[in-house]
Amino acid sequence: LRHSPYPILEMSRAISFPGIFGERFDILFAAPWILNIFTTIAISHYLTTYSVTRLFGLRNYRPFSYMILPIIYFLSLIPQNVYEVDRYSTWVYYFGGVIVIIISGLLPIIALIRRKRDKKNAKST
Numbered sequence: 001l002r003h004s005p006y007p008i009l010e011m012s013r014a015i016s017f018p019g020i021f022g023e024r025f026d027i028l029f030a031a032p033w034i035l036n037i038f039t040t041i042a043i044s045h046y047l048t049t050y051s052v053t054r055l056f057g058l059r060n061y062r063p064f065s066y067m068i069l070p071i072i073y074f075l076s077l078i079p080q081n082v083y084e085v086d087r088y089s090t091w092v093y094y095f096g097g098v099i100v101i102i103i104s105g106l107l108p109i110i111a112l113i114r115r116k117r118d119k120k121n122a123k124s125t
Contacts, residue, residue, distance in 0.1 A: 005082050045072070 004010045012026040046061075049068055053061040079085045 005086065 009026055009029055012029050013024075015025045045065070045068065049061045049065045052064045052068070053059070058064075079088055
């Protein structure tokens with residue numbers, strides 16, 4: 001179990017009761033996990049298409065939804081196994097943290113610049 005990428009799933013496969021009752025307990029862990037992954041991907045896809053349409057100043061997000069699907073598909077072909085997926089997800093995790101720190105630092109600076117600009121405009125009028 002120490003070297004398994006999903007030790008809880010492996011442990012649930014080892015559980016068995018005598019008789020026919022309860023042969024596959026791993027489904028109790030896998031089903032909520034799959035639902036969680038699906039909802040995460042669906043929300044991320046919607047937010048990506050919505051952000052792209054807002055970036056270009058458009059109103060309808062549906063054409064971009066279909067344009068982004070091949071990009072997602074080809075990105076999913078890059079990792080060759082579960083361990084590469086784990087490594088890439090770690091990189092994405094750290095990259096996302098850096099982006100959050102940068103944006104969190106820039107927003108107060110932008111607010112100060114706008115506040116100073118608004119004060120100057122209010123004094124000149």
